[in-house]
Amino acid sequence: MREKIILHLDMDSFYASVEIRENPALSGLPVIIGADPMEGKGRGVVSTCSYEARSYGIHSGMPISQAYHLCPQAVFLPPIMKKYVRVSESIMQVLRDIGGEIEQVSIDEAYLNLSTDISYENAAEHAAKIKQKIRESEGLTCSVGIAPSRTYAKMASEHHKPDGLTVLPPDQVYGFLSALPVHAIPGIGKKSAQILINAGIILIGDIARIDVQILQEIFGSNAVRLKEIALGTDREGLRISGPRRSISRDHTFQVNIDDATQIMKYLDQMVMSLCQELQERNMYSRTIGIRIRNQNFHTRTKSITMIQPSRDFRILQKTINLLFSDIWTGEPVRLIGVRCSGLVRLNPVQKTLQDYF
Numbered sequence: 001m002r003e004k005i006i007l008h009l010d011m012d013s014f015y016a017s018v019e020i021r022e023n024p025a026l027s028g029l030p031v032i033i034g035a036d037p038m039e040g041k042g043r044g045v046v047s048t049c050s051y052e053a054r055s056y057g058i059h060s061g062m063p064i065s066q067a068y069h070l071c072p073q074a075v076f077l078p079p080i081m082k083k084y085v086r087v088s089e090s091i092m093q094v095l096r097d098i099g100g101e102i103e104q105v106s107i108d109e110a111y112l113n114l115s116t117d118i119s120y121e122n123a124a125e126h127a128a129k130i131k132q133k134i135r136e137s138e139g140l141t142c143s144v145g146i147a148p149s150r151t152y153a154k155m156a157s158e159h160h161k162p163d164g165l166t167v168l169p170p171d172q173v174y175g176f177l178s179a180l181p182v183h184a185i186p187g188i189g190k191k192s193a194q195i196l197i198n199a200g201i202i203l204i205g206d207i208a209r210i211d212v213q214i215l216q217e218i219f220g221s222n223a224v225r226l227k228e229i230a231l232g233t234d235r236e237g238l239r240i241s242g243p244r245r246s247i248s249r250d251h252t253f254q255v256n257i258d259d260a261t262q263i264m265k266y267l268d269q270m271v272m273s274l275c276q277e278l279q280e281r282n283m284y285s286r287t288i289g290i291r292i293r294n295q296n297f298h299t300r301t302k303s304i305t306m307i308q309p310s311r312d313f314r315i316l317q318k319t320i321n322l323l324f325s326d327i328w329t330g331e332p333v334r335l336i337g338v339r340c341s342g343l344v345r346l347n348p349v350q351k352t353l354q355d356y357f
């Protein structure tokens, strides 16, 4: 059987890099994309930050007020999703041009299955070409990992950032893994890592050596999978089995909000991201729905089935805005969500003779 070859691509500090490329004066400065810091009193979080900002201990997901206290002189910018979605589309196109199955996992991250008919050397050449193309056409850097499973490919791309290319043929996987700390495995968060460290399990190599029953006490049914990953024998491919029936996005507010303009801004971003995914999957949505949860965790939903399946941002945005004004009572909102369902692939319109003249 052929060895799997999975490529993982992750853009380097994506939103921040896009802003810096458009304003070179920001280059070399700590740049933070996220909520308005309001001189340390702002709410919301850091979306992305430049590597210079990271050296102050700032990272994505951190409260913006904390980021402000760590580095008040940083350049704080609001995210402009429309712009990032456009850049993302052209990056995904570079991947599609290579051919092979693609699994986009976020706006700046995707897996590519290169397993058919190529060697690890060929795969590395492809990766170098992808990186060069993205640098030339978008002026951005990315990090790429190539390995025999989804998990190892992600760990490989993480290993060397920014602008890295890490190739892990099957016979090098175990050597690479065994010396890494346990938290390098995707899905092992701070808490699990601390439990492992307390039990004297510091490196992935320690997980490989330890009895699976001890892992079971900590991780339950996930222990076997974790052991497999640590041993270097995981071979999971892309997660794109069969067409998806629905796709959705949601957002939980840090502080409940009742500002309609603000809520609609988030709805717009979610619709934009869903339209992008529909484009990505070459699908259209027949039904679009909204979900609103209030501070008492009471959830209301409403959806509309359209006459014509669509992935047009303006059409879906307008529909969601209608649904929102229909079910929102003005009460503070804790969570909002948008779902596209009844996904269909439309046959391309048959060309008639006239189209050729």
Ligand SMILES: [Mg+2]
Binding pocket: 010, 011, 012, 013, 014, 108, 109
């Ligand atoms: Mg990234």
